[in-house]
Amino acid sequence: MKIAVIGGGWAGLSAAVTAVRQGHHVQLFEAASALGGRARTVHHPGLGAPIDNGQHILLGAYTATLELMRSLGLSLEDSFHVLPLSVRSADGTLAMHAVPGLPAPLHIAAGLLAARGLTWKEKSAALRLMHHLHRNNWHTPREATVQEWLALSLQPPRLQRLLWGPLCVATMNTPPEQACAQLFANVLRDSVGASRREAGNMLIPRRTLSELWPARVAELAEGGGLNPTGNGTLEIFNSATIRAIHAEFAEHTRVDSLGGRSAVHSQFHLDDLPQTFDSIVVCANTPSTARLLASLPSLPGTTDYLHNVQSFTHSPIATLTLQFDQSVTLPSPMLLLHEDRQRGHFGQWLFQAQDKECRRLHIVVSDAQEMQSMERNTLLAKMTEQLQEQLRHTQLPRVQQHALVMEKRATFLAVPGLKRPTNQTPWPGIWVAGDWTDTGYPGVLEGAVRSGRDAALQMDTALRQSS
Numbered sequence: 203m204k205i206a207v208i209g210g211g212w213a214g215l216s217a218a219v220t221a222v223r224q225g226h227h228v229q230l231f232e233a234a235s236a237l238g239g240r241a242r243t244v245h246h247p248g249l250g251a252p253i254d255n256g257q258h259i260l261l262g263a264y265t266a267t268l269e270l271m272r273s274l275g276l277s278l279e280d281s282f283h284v285l286p287l288s289v290r291s292a293d294g295t296l297a298m299h300a301v302p303g304l305p306a307p308l309h310i311a312a313g314l315l316a317a318r319g320l321t322w323k324e325k326s327a328a329l330r331l332m333h334h335l336h337r338n339n340w341h342t343p344r345e346a347t348v349q350e351w352l353a354l355s356l357q358p359p360r361l362q363r364l365l366w367g368p369l370c371v372a373t374m375n376t377p378p379e380q381a382c383a384q385l386f387a388n389v390l391r392d393s394v395g396a397s398r399r400e401a402g403n404m405l406i407p408r409r410t411l412s413e414l415w416p417a418r419v420a421e422l423a424e425g426g427g428l429n430p431t432g433n434g435t436l437e438i439f440n441s442a443t444i445r446a447i448h449a450e451f452a453e454h455t456r457v458d459s460l461g462g463r464s465a466v467h468s469q470f471h472l473d474d475l476p477q478t479f480d481s482i483v484v485c486a487n488t489p490s491t492a493r494l495l496a497s498l499p500s501l502p503g504t505t506d507y508l509h510n511v512q513s514f515t516h517s518p519i520a521t522l523t524l525q526f527d528q529s530v531t532l533p534s535p536m537l538l539l540h541e542d543r544q545r546g547h548f549g550q551w552l553f554q555a556q557d558k559e560c561r562r563l564h565i566v567v568s569d570a571q572e573m574q575s576m577e578r579n580t581l582l583a584k585m586t587e588q589l590q591e592q593l594r595h596t597q598l599p600r601v602q603q604h605a606l607v608m609e610k611r612a613t614f615l616a617v618p619g620l621k622r623p624t625n626q627t628p629w630p631g632i633w634v635a636g637d638w639t640d641t642g643y644p645g646v647l648e649g650a651v652r653s654g655r656d657a658a659l660q661m662d663t664a665l666r667q668s669s
């Protein structure tokens with residue numbers, strides 16, 4: 203069958219690879235000049251080398267993504283720095299590590315007990331919370347925010363500020379007072395609460411995001427290596443923005459052993475392109491998906507579905523990359539920064555970059571609205587000051603170059619009660635995928651990959667049933 207995938211982010215690529223492996227002929231249309239979407243490599247003139255649009259970390263719990271990478275012949279050891287779960291602040295006042303040699307999830311409990319910088323009261327409150335979650339099958343009160351749930355669970359304010367707040371913002375790009383407690387609990391369940399130690403590992407890419415696996419998909423697609431049986435193929439078109447989907451739906455009745463069954467036969471065109479498709483998987487962000495779906499004829503259920511897709515709001519993530527005139531070594535590739543917005547100290551996490559000379563650091567700020575209205579040089583001065591203050595034992599060399607990447611719509615705001623659409627739409631033959639669909643996760647890479655895979659599998663089943 204002929205399939206069009208619209209969007210070449212991680213969801214679109216995952217859908218395309220899955221559909222090719224099911225034996226379909228897939229054409230993927232990506233608006234940008236390169237693949238990757240919100241997890242992509244960008245070129246900054248000042249730095250003289252490609253960087254990512256923002257530092258991304260993956261978790262050992264990202265099973266669909268890691269499985270996909272393995273299936274593309276990529277070595278995970280070469281692709282990532284793998285760190286056992288740890289939270290360590292740049293100023294050394296807070297340190298918590300999963301304890302080696304203990305089975306999961308005891309290694310986390312022991313790590314919490316041995317943590318530096320938390321009082322006994324705070325440690326026992328954190329352990330109690332994890333125990334309650336476990337006992338309640340990882341369910342939190344319905345429609346509660348993270349802040350409400352932490353208060354109900356009697357978590358001391360300092361523990362919320364030092365540990366839970368930063369973890370919530372980092373995983374959900376949504377502040378605790380707005381973030382959905384259940385989605386946060388789902389992330390905890392699959393990482394620190396899992397029975398596999400590796401699920402809690404933190405995976406920091408050793409390569410740029412485009413090189414991590416999207417480039418491999420493009421390479422295999424070109425050589426016909428995605429489906430060695432030769433049945434499925436993938437053609438990728440970059441710089442190809444799709445503006446409208448034209449559909450023809452025809453109902454037909456087939457006589458079978460049960461005496462007759464009615465099915466809808468769909469056929470699609472995109473813009474004024476000559477090719478026809480049997481099915482479409484839309485893997486764009488919500489505004490673009492809503493525009494594309496709105497170009498289709500109205501059918502029962504489509505108004506509500508479209509309304510759901512349009513109801514998402516977004517939150518920015520900023521990444522400040524500093525390039526120094528000499529190498530700089532951090533005590534860990536990832537450090538927690540204490541944020542103080544009043545002083546312009548917006549930094550939340552600090553990462554050592556992938557450059558071989560170790561001259562670059564990335565400072566990451568999730569939920570970065572406030573930064574958007576600030577002057578760039580002021581931000582640079584304040585955030586460098588924050589770094590120097592908190593990296594007490596490291597003398598920072600001179601900043602030679604910097605790059606500030608502001609992703610305005612980095613992820614959807616993961617608030618309680620959000621109705622997240624399923625992969626199946628009310629239009630026969632049209633499927634959607636993306637981190638914003640009903641994945642059970644906040645807006646993360648693993649959600650995108652699972653969503654793409656699931657959309658393609660459901661589409662394949664539907665096509666087989668109707669043919």
Ligand SMILES: Cc1cc2nc3c(=O)[nH]c(=O)nc-3n(C[C@H](O)[C@H](O)[C@H](O)COP(=O)(O)OP(=O)(O)OC[C@H]3O[C@@H](n4cnc5c(N)ncnc54)[C@H](O)[C@@H]3O)c2cc1C
Nearest residue numbers: 209211212213233239240256258259444486636637646647
């Ligand atoms: C700065 C930053 C840091 C992040 N950090 C993390 C992290 O540490 N860990 C984590 O798990 N997640 C992180 N995320 C979230 C993660 O990047 C996203 O969840 C994921 O990339 C979403 O993938 P997607 O395929 O669903 O959507 P997208 O990546 O948005 O892909 C959609 C694609 O569709 C294309 N498109 C849109 N409209 C059209 C059209 N009409 N025609 C053709 N193409 C179209 C777009 O150009 C885009 O390439 C971060 C995101 C950002 C921005």
